[in-house]
Amino acid sequence: MTKHQFSESAGPFDGQAGAGHGPSGVVDEVDPDSDANSFSRIQIKPVNDEDDTSVMITFNQSVSWFIVVLTFVASISGFMFGYDTGYISSALVSIGTDLDGKELTYGNKEIITAATSLGALISSVVAGTCADIWGRKPCIMFSNIMFVVGAVLQVSAHSFWQMAVGRLIMGFGVGIGSLISPLFIGEIAPKMIRGRLVVINSLCLTGGQLIAYGCGAGLDKVHNGWRILVGLSLIPTCIQFICFCFLPDTPRFYVMQGKLDKAAQVLARSYNNAPDELIQQKIIELNTLNRVIPGKNVAARVVNTIKELHVVPSNFRALVLACAMQGIQQFCGWNSLLYFSGTVFETVGFKNPAAVSIVVAGTNFLFTMVAFFAIDRFGRRIILLIGLPGMCVSLVLCAIAFHFMDIKFVGGGSAEIKETGFTAWGIIIILSIILYAAFYALGIGTVPWQQSELFPQEVRGVGTSYATATNWAGSLVIASCFLTMLQNITPTGTFSFFAGLSFISFLVIYFCYPELSGLELEEVQTILKDGFNIKASQRLAKKRKQQLSDLKNSAHDNELQSYNKAKPSDEIMEK
Ligand SMILES: O[C@H]1[C@H](O)[C@@H](O)[C@H](O)[C@@H](O)[C@H]1O
Incomplete structure (x- = not known):
């Protein structure tokens, strides 16, 4: 793998984070004298501008296994979301008199069902801020802990309240996962397939619901079947936790943190054979566009972020x-x-x-x-x-x-x-x-x-x-x-x-x-x-698709193929 060196204390990025522009602003030439001058002009102009010269560096390399693995591991959160919201309807039927030795009342059932949604609502309010402070990955790992605590409480529950608290804590995990997983995938995904990769999370979600119903039907007549049903949810969440011990956060989060070396490493692993200069340019671009919200401390920055929003x-x-x-x-x-x-x-x-x-x-x-x-x-x-x-x-x-x-x-x-x-x-x-x-x-x-x-x-x-x-x-x-x-x-x-x-x-x-x-x-x-800007967005989306298909077509051309491999112009440029 190519080694990318970005000094976090001294180097071309010093003082750049936060020195960017407003959402509508223009980022001027980053490095006009560089070898990679052909793509150094990063300019974002209003899309309505007829003389649209926006250039965003985009990798044209095939998607690596690394991105696929990251997507599927993050999507386990989607699966947990689906499974945990799905199993409850059959669990409620088969619980019978297992809690407090009596049948659940209609109100009890409502509380047990709603507890997870309530937990998810509460945790989703704060999870985004936590993800910006501590990172996407630690938040997902924290949700795994919530899933485990919630599931263990439920599996061992002999009282209605233990069950309800277990569902609430599991809900905290569901809320965090439902927010962070699509965000994580959206940030690592190449733009042309970003939609699809995020839908993998939805596929895991709806698949999780389907599997929960299937398992629910299968365990319907089994003694303590509902405990097994809840216990099964421990498997995917533990797998996700273990996998994330070995996987990184998103490059965009690392850029937010000023950890440009780490960001470059993740990008290099994400795009097969991406030339070193291209990775560096992309990092410069992300870093230049990265605006640091001002504030003396975390609380002030959070308040300012909400204001900016x-x-x-x-x-x-x-x-x-x-x-x-x-x-x-x-x-x-x-x-x-x-x-x-x-x-x-x-x-x-x-x-x-x-x-x-x-x-x-x-x-x-x-x-x-x-x-x-x-x-x-x-x-x-x-x-x-x-x-x-x-x-x-x-x-x-x-x-x-x-x-x-x-x-x-x-x-x-x-x-x-x-x-x-x-x-x-x-x-x-x-x-x-x-x-x-x-x-x-x-x-x-x-x-x-x-x-x-x-x-x-x-x-x-x-x-x-x-x-x-x-x-x-x-x-x-x-x-x-x-x-x-x-x-x-x-x-x-x-x-x-x-x-x-x-x-x-x-x-x-x-x-x-x-x-x-x-x-x-x-x-x-x-x-x-x-x-x-519906019309402008449609035009731009069409342009981007056209650029991609042009590139794909030209990939059949041998000469261009070797050019693509050797030069940083693997990017898609719009001039
Ligand atoms: O996207 C999902 C999906 O459609 C699920 O089936 C539904 O239960 C969720 O509420 C929704 O957010």
């Missing part, structure tokens, strides 16, 4: 978008539907709700896979703009079918139904829920977790904290209102409400969500500088 227009737009996306994800009702699907399927003739949940969770997983292939190729906007109307239509269908099926919810989650067994309307409900799951997973179930790309480095941790907290707050609100909604405004009213929200969300995304696929993280703030 709100007063800098591009940051505030990013914040609004990230929170809106997470809010939309939750308020379109998916999680309540996931919970509710068991009851619906039971009323229309299925006797095994666990199996039914598997079908819905399986659809969620499958279409997250479709999102994986589509997110960088077609872009975030397209899949959102297909997904939301699809959800809206499925929900309307569901609402109509409920109207004709004549189901009444009478409290305690139980339903009164005129006709039981298979009916045509029942089948339409099932199909529309599956259709809804598919459109949800394709777009809004997946894209909000790309949130870290919206924020510049200096406010990324705090910004994603707000957005993740919005997700967990939304999930708490919807989960606790859903049954009341079914009772008070009927299922038809409830599903029509979600359909209406999906339609409004479609408009919000159509008018406000820019296309960020293929853009460097550092380019996104220029898009959000003076508006949402």
Whole structure:
């Protein structure tokens, strides 16, 4: 491996951190006399500028195994998120009288379920700041400890309160992991496949939910099966902890810390055969763009970061978008539907709700896979703009079918139904829920977790904290209102409400969500500088894709191939 030497106390970077520019600023020539002069002009200009001369150094080398390993190890947090939120529905059924020697009341069940969301909400509020202070990796490792403590408390629980506290502590881990893992992956990922790599975390999440339902169904009749179900969650979290003992943090975090040597080492391992000069230029670029938030001590810097998040227009737009996306994800009702699907399927003739949940969770997983292939190729906007109307239509269908099926919810989650067994309307409900799951997973179930790309480095941790907290707050609100909604405004009213929200969300995304696929993280703030710049973002994303395909095409040319290997012009340049 090439050795990159960046002095942290003396050298070309001294005084550069923090001396950068505002989000809209221009970074002028970094080193006009260097050998690598051809790409030394790093200039970020507003994307609306017709004479766009922005140049971001981008590696054209193939993605290394190192990035793949880092992505999968970080995605274990996604798996934990899915598994821990997924196993509880079957665990609650099989707990029986194992806690305090009596059946759990409906209220007990609600507390046990909500404890994890509450824990996740609390920890996600602070996790972003912690990630900026101590690093992404230590935060993930801390979440592993929370998972272990929470799981051990639950496995050994003989009282309701021990179980609830165990779930709360596990929730702390879930909240941290749900925030940090996509952030970590977003920061190590090459821009052209950043979307996909972050979706791997979502695949692990939805896969975790699916596996939890599968294991739940399998252990349903086993004595103390729920303890095994919880105990199984210890395996992935321990694996993640051990792996992270040997893996580094993200280069962008190291740059924030002024540890440029370390950042260079990670970049060199991330990009196969990347020339030394290119790595150095990239580090210069990241360091130049890295703004250190002023402040006498940590507390003052945190306060200033929060201020910057709100007063800098591009940051505030990013914040609004990230929170809106997470809010939309939750308020379109998916999680309540996931919970509710068991009851619906039971009323229309299925006797095994666990199996039914598997079908819905399986659809969620499958279409997250479709999102994986589509997110960088077609872009975030397209899949959102297909997904939301699809959800809206499925929900309307569901609402109509409920109207004709004549189901009444009478409290305690139980339903009164005129006709039981298979009916045509029942089948339409099932199909529309599956259709809804598919459109949800394709777009809004997946894209909000790309949130870290919206924020510049200096406010990324705090910004994603707000957005993740919005997700967990939304999930708490919807989960606790859903049954009341079914009772008070009927299922038809409830599903029509979600359909209406999906339609409004479609408009919000159509008018406000820019296309960020293929853009460097550092380019996104220029898009959000003076508006949402949808058109400009689409143009830039298209340009970046074109550049990549030009490069790929020219790779067939032998001469260019050897040129690519030998010279630092492996970057993609826009002149
Ligand atoms: O992206 C995920 C995914 O869609 C899960 O299925 C859902 O349970 C979560 O709330 C959501 O954040």
